[in-house]
Amino acid sequence: xxxxxxxxxxxxxxxxxxxxxxxxxxxxxxxxxxxxxxxxxxxxxxxxxxxxxxxxxxxxxxxxxxxxxxxxxxxxxxxxxxxxxxxxxxxxxxxxxxxxxxxxxxxxxxxxxxxxxxxxxxxxxxxxxxxxxxxxxxxxxxxxxxxxxxxxxxxxxxxxxxxxxxxxxxxxxxxxxxxxxxxxxxxxxxxxxxxxxxxxxxxxxxxxxxxxxxxxxxxxxxxxxxxxxxxxxxxxxxxxxxxxxxxxxxxxxxxxxxxxxxxxxxxxxxxxxxxxxxxxxxxxxxxxxxxxxxxxxxxxxx
Numbered sequence: 001x002x003x004x005x006x007x008x009x010x011x012x013x014x015x016x017x018x019x020x021x022x023x024x025x026x027x028x029x030x031x032x033x034x035x036x037x038x039x040x041x042x043x044x045x046x047x048x049x050x051x052x053x054x055x056x057x058x059x060x061x062x063x064x065x066x067x068x069x070x071x072x073x074x075x076x077x078x079x080x081x082x083x084x085x086x087x088x089x090x091x092x093x094x095x096x097x098x099x100x101x102x103x104x105x106x107x108x109x110x111x112x113x114x115x116x117x118x119x120x121x122x123x124x125x126x127x128x129x130x131x132x133x134x135x136x137x138x139x140x141x142x143x144x145x146x147x148x149x150x151x152x153x154x155x156x157x158x159x160x161x162x163x164x165x166x167x168x169x170x171x172x173x174x175x176x177x178x179x180x181x182x183x184x185x186x187x188x189x190x191x192x193x194x195x196x197x198x199x200x201x202x203x204x205x206x207x208x209x210x211x212x213x214x215x216x217x218x219x220x221x222x223x224x225x226x227x228x229x230x231x232x233x234x235x236x237x238x239x240x241x242x243x244x245x246x247x248x249x250x251x252x253x254x255x256x257x258x259x260x261x262x263x264x265x266x267x268x269x270x271x272x273x274x275x276x277x278x279x280x281x282x283x284x285x286x287x288x289x290x291x292x293x294x295x296x297x298x299x300x301x302x
Contacts (some may be wrong), residue, residue, distance in 0.1 A: 010144040032277035034139055034232055034283070037068045037076035037102070038209075039273045040244025041264030044093045045084035049177055052247075052266045053082050060271045061096050067288070071275065073102040074138050077145070079244035079262060080109025080211025082127060087115040090126050107145045108132060108152055108292065109245065110180055110212040117157035133188055142204045142237075143236035144195055148212035148222050151183035173223055181212055181245075183223040189231065196235040208241045210230070215259040220245045232257055239298060240283060242276075251294065258283065 045055040068076055078097065083089035083204055097104060106127040113120050132147040149155035151169050154163045170179055184192070192208075199206045214225035222228065232238045233255035240258040247264030263272040271289035285294040 002198075014163075032279050033141075035071065035275055036074045037273065038079060038242060038262060038276055039064060039076070039265055040079040041081040041109070041247055041266050042078060042093060042097075042263065043081045043084045043184060043266035045086060045089050046092075047084075051268065052084075052264075053137040053269055054266060057266055057268060058092055058096060060265050061093055063271060064265070064273045064288070065096055065099050065117040068275075069099070069101050073275075075101050075136075076100050076104040077143075077209055078104075078106050079209060079242065080107045080148075081111040081244060082106060082109065083114070083268075084111050084266070085114040087122070087126075090287070092139045094126070098205075103182040105136075107209050107211050108147050108149050108155075109190050110149060110152070110182065113149060113155045118156060118162075120157060121173075134190065137204065140204055142195065142202075142206045144192060144206065144208045146184060146192070146208060146210040147183060148210050149182045149190060150188050151223065153179050155182070169223065177223065180217060181220065181223055184228060189227065189228040192228075193231060196232075196237060200235060201235045204237060206235070206238045208238070210241070210243045211244045212245050213250060213259065213261045214241060215254050216250065218246060218250060220261075229254060240296065249291070254300050260285070260294070260296070263291050 042057045042061050043052065043054060045054045048055045062237060082093060108124065108127070111250055112123050112127070115123065133142045133145060135142060136206070151166045153163060153166050153170060169183060170177065196203060196206060212222045213220055214222050214228050232241065238257050242260045242262065244262055246261050246265060247267045249263040250261035252259045265272050268290065272291040273288050274291050275286045277284040277286065281298050283296040283298070285296070287293050
């Protein structure tokens with residue numbers, strides 16, 4: 001074999017090695033640290049309406065679970081309003097959600113408490129919650145699941161002192177503020193602050209989950225949304241706040257924090273749920289059905 005041919009073969013081999021190395025590097029760069037599933041407002045009941053197709057939610061949830069079970073997910077979270085009304089509705093959708101192979105969680109929505117007064121205290125346990133708000137960690141990230149019904153006109157029995165306190169709180173707000181939202185109480189605000197301090201100490205990044213939005217300004221927002229956004233703005237470890245409640249979806253960025261409202265599964269005959277990829281420099285939302293994709297870049301200091 002001539003030296004010329006050997007030289008050509010050698011050069012081709014070098015090009016092939018470099019190309020394979022580049023492809024491998026790109027694969028490593030594009031591969032997320034982990035992925036999780038997020039669903040908002042399954043909101044099942046055995047009825048339907050013009051826009052909200054309540055009775056279709058079990059099949060939508062079944063399709064969602066089957067899809068999630070084909071993926072490698074760190075966890076799945078449902079962002080509140082698992083049912084629309086009636087305690088008996090939980091029995092229809094809970095077994096479907098519990099088929100998830102990945103660890104799966106709930107946050108409490110306002111409609112989850114649209115049950116008779118004697119059943120309201122049973123709702124958190126029905127959703128597998130030992131606490132109404134809680135946190136968990138995964139690969140250097142901390143996730144805070146909040147209870148926006150902490151101060152609420154619907155989460156407690158009519159004659160409960162907490163309902164009376166919520167009524168007084170609501171009267172102090174701007175006239176016309178919807179009574180179907182809620183607020184995070186002082187104790188929970190302190191808990192959030194303590195968890196953010198811990199995350200800062202541990203060099204963790206933080207994503208918060210809640211049923212109710214807090215930004216941008218919207219009729220669906222928590223009654224004390226400003227108190228929470230002000231608190232979060234003080235902690236560079238906070239990356240995102242993800243919620244449901246506003247079925248149309250929404251998005252805003254404030255103080256380098258992504259505020260993401262996911263579209264409600266219950267609306268229309270088309271499904272809506274999300275797969276969120278966590279990368280070192282961004283969050284990538286891959287939507288299914290009505291939920292659109294979104295790229296959320298993380299600043300260098302995040």
